[in-house]
Amino acid sequence: MMKNRSAAAPFAVWMLLFTIVPLGVVVWFAFTDAAGHFTLDNIAAIQGHLGTLAYSIALGALATVICLFLAYPLAYSISRKTERVQQTMVMIIMLPMWMNFLLRTYAWMTLLENNGLINRFLGLFGIGPLGMINTNGAVVLGMVYNFLPFMVLPLYSVMTKIDSRIIEAAQDLGSNGWQIFRRVVLPLSMPGIVSGITMVFVPAVSTFVITKLLGGSKTQMIGDTIETMFIGQAANYNVGAALSLVLMVLILLCMAFMGMVDKDEEGGLVV
Template sequence: MKSKLPSVPYLVWAVLFIIIPLGLVVLFAFTTADGKFTLENLMRVGDYTAVLMRSLWLSAIATVICFVIGYPLSFIISRAETGGQNLMIMLIMLPMWMNFLLRTYAWMTILEKNGLINRFFGLFGIGPFELINTPGAVVLGMVYNYLPFMILPLYSVMTKIDKRVIEAAQDLGANTMGVFSRVVIPLSVPGITTGITMVFVPSVSTFIISRMLGGGGNLLIGDLIDLQFLGNAYNPHLGSAISLVLMVIILLCISIMNQFDTSEEDMESMIL
């Protein structure tokens, strides 16, 4: 009989940092300040539907842009020589070694009215443009910070695609688009679903990016939750209710994406 002792630390970690915090969120969401049961907190979440829809919309746009950029880039990296792959992956990961806030502050400097972009356009007598405190700036911040989360899972899956499979498809008469649509894309579905999930989830719940690049006019659901816990309108019960609704939405999105996820062996058998 195997000992259960090695699993004890993981169980303690899960209880302390997952189960108890989630339990407190649920408890606060369904209680009032004096501890009485209520559904009012969840009903008030409907007042912020516009903020929630804005968060979902901007996060979806950022996820699509990350996919459009990350998919071909991941394929190019996966087909390069080993040394070239390591170099390109390092360059992609290099910004991640810097503090998240510093990276976002850098974009504030670039996008502000007297920033580098407006100064460049000023050389030609153009501008200044309103680049910061816009939804576009928020999406740009999401794409810049979360693009590696799209590239890495795609790259890890694409490196496992045997070059002989692609060569066989070409020998059988498939053109470039045929190889991509019938071989590369089906075999990379697990990386696609993982990349979309890893970009969408932190994007929809972010608050630093929207606060620093979006200004007060582009409030997202993460900012709203932050204000309920740390702002002047301190209301942890409403904040917990909003967090609970957001958690349910994220879980639904993940479950939908999992419906499209297929194991590598199944995809290969379908192609064959």
């Protein structure tokens, strides 16, 4: 018993320093005014940002769904290869993640700009220039591109655990390709779907760099709003904290819902 307790000590310290204390600070800011008195004004002020909040969730959800549809077949085909091929393919998926996040997003800027590479190429055929930068599409593209590996990896990791003999057994019992997918592969990959959605949706909803670089001034997501609350002349730490808190609660609700969809999930994020 004592041994267990002492082994948990580093975790307790970590929790206290990096989870409980910062969360406490956020909550304190959210429920106080500039003078430090208790108030609900900050929470009430969120009403003015509900549109942005809904918009962020919509864009984040769209990017998550696109990631899921792209990553699922990709992860499945990787998982059915031999081990060496799998390692190489996963490596290639991971490779862009080791490059700086800003750099990757800037790269998309130079591609999508009105006089960027894509438009210049299209110009050769007399097409365009197409207005691609500073659109919602560009933002979603940036999210999908940046967060796709977070969807592929958890999916891949549950799919490699599906024994090929189980798939053969389904075939043997009369299932065609679609039935194998629906009755065996999909249910068995559910934990990966849930953790993939979590790992893409959460950063996608709260991103502000991608919107700033690819969305221009037209697109504002909740991440951008929160940023302006902490930086610049209009800074208001209290409303910013309240917004962050609400965002966190919304994300937790989304996750709880996902958890209910997959009640057999063995738990924990699979990385």
